Amino acid sequence: IVSPTLYKQLRQVCEDHVQAQILQFRENSPDSVLFLKKMNACWQDHCKQMIMIRSIFLFLDRTYVLQNSMLPSVWDMGLELFRNHIISDKTVQSKTIDGILLLIERERSREAVDRSLLRSLLSMLSDLQVYKDSFELKFLEETNCQRLMQEREVPEYLNHVSKRLEEEGDRVITYLDHSTQKPLIACVEKQLLGEHLTAILQKGLDHLLDENRVPDLTQMSQLFSRVKGGQQALLRHWNKDMVQDLLDFKDKVDHVIEVCFQKNERFVNLMKESFETFINKRPNKPAELIAKHVDSKLRAGNRGHRRGTPCWEKCLSGLRRAFTSKLEGMFKDMELSKDIMVHFKQHVQNQSDLAPIDLTVNILTMGYWPTYTPMDVHLTPEMIKLQEVFKTFYLGKHTGWKLQWQTTLGHAVLKAEFKEGKKELQVSLFQMLVLLMFNEEDEFSLEEIKLATGIEDSELRRTLQSLACGKARVLTKSPKGEEVEDGDKFVFNGDFKHKLFRIKINQIQMKETVEEQVSTTERVFQDRQYQIDAAIVRIMKMRKTLGHNLLVSELYNQLKFPVKPGDLKKRIESLIDRDYMERDKDNQTISSIDPSKYHTIFF
Incomplete structure (x- = not known):
């Protein structure tokens, strides 16, 4: 009977005392540091007093309170009272948090601050279990970039980032709660690096490479590896201008040969052989990069481009017919689409029930263009009606044709x-x-x-x-x-x-995956297999009978693209199955030890 009453009266006395302390913090105090010192002194006094009270009422704490799990211990009761009546007060909490953030900002600006005061106050917030919700979230929001990218050169900025990361790590060790370390470092990395990857690369990478600034490049690589997508951005930036740089270099060499060496044939041939040597060292990659480069140029610059221009004719003349038939078909589609749209606009100009939408449709022949996966989306009623009007108009002029809308384009x-x-x-x-x-x-x-x-x-x-x-x-x-x-x-x-x-507003481009690269390589080979077949038939018609190894050697000399021996073997087998050629009857196996001989079959 005595213990509950004693505990209740003890709590009431402590609560009255803590409530009386709040008055000193509600006074106007323009100096944030003085306010923080007053708060720290109050907290230290409160802790000392609660330690003394716990010692006096130790028997009560170890018996009655321990047996009642719903009751906080004497120490926890003191923390609860201080949290509820002082630090949870909106004005007091705001002044305390803002004051702490002000001191941290001053320290970041190279001013001397009382680190022991910061350590004590942040420990108080942690003990009172308000550190994360009240301080950490606001602290991370305040940890933002100081917009130094525009003011400093890249090496200087990278040094600044490294120093800031080191300083923030030191703050965690010195006075911040250890739970802040991971989000704080992540925040600094995001604000100082993650949001400026492109600007850093555009402003400084080429310069550092040209001047062979190895330490600065090493520091850039190390910092970029800390940020999600950093190394990928570095690789993309290094890779994206490779084709253009190569073309610029070729123009430079051509100019030197033309002006300085009067287009001497020996110099021209030597340059050609040199380019062939280093480009062919990587079988597929140069072709892939050049194809992507040409694709980007066509996407960006084909608006209003018409066939018959010198640029277009020069492009076609430099390519074989087998490679330009689809490209010619694409441009033909675009020209025909323009004519179709002229007639369609004349067709609908007197239809007043259509929405005021200026519709333009490009009719693409599936055999000329890449395949796209159709996606059914919910268009507006006005758009659906206009689509149906165009479909009726087009199919009325082209009976038996089928239209498939490509919403992705x-x-x-x-x-x-x-x-x-x-x-x-x-x-x-x-x-x-x-x-x-x-x-x-x-x-x-x-x-x-x-x-x-x-x-x-x-x-x-x-x-x-x-x-x-x-x-x-x-x-x-x-x-x-x-x-x-x-x-x-x-x-x-x-x-x-x-x-x-x-x-x-550009769409976010998806990075090409390994699976997509493999799929592209397979499609490229599918397109090339007919050229391989044609080369095999051409060689066999000329040579009549030829051994396997000699045939493969001839193919490598004639084909202008890399191909695996296994793929050549499959194409030879395919031609044998289709009776374009046959194995020598005296030698029916295909192996490197006992290679076959082949004969052509004439129809």
């Missing part, structure tokens, strides 16, 4: 109104479908957008990432971040500003 120009004024947004069809939703509501979740548009998950995430996380952020995302996660919400950004009237 569609794009649009939208007119948007922002506080700054009207803008035109050049977007993909998927981006358009997402943006049109915000005519109806101000906010949508990822799941709601997915349901309304019908865009598949991975494609939708990339689309939203381009609209809310790219350079032109016409949407805002919560919570903030560079990746689109489940549960994210999106709001139209009415405060969006841009110096241009028409803004192109």
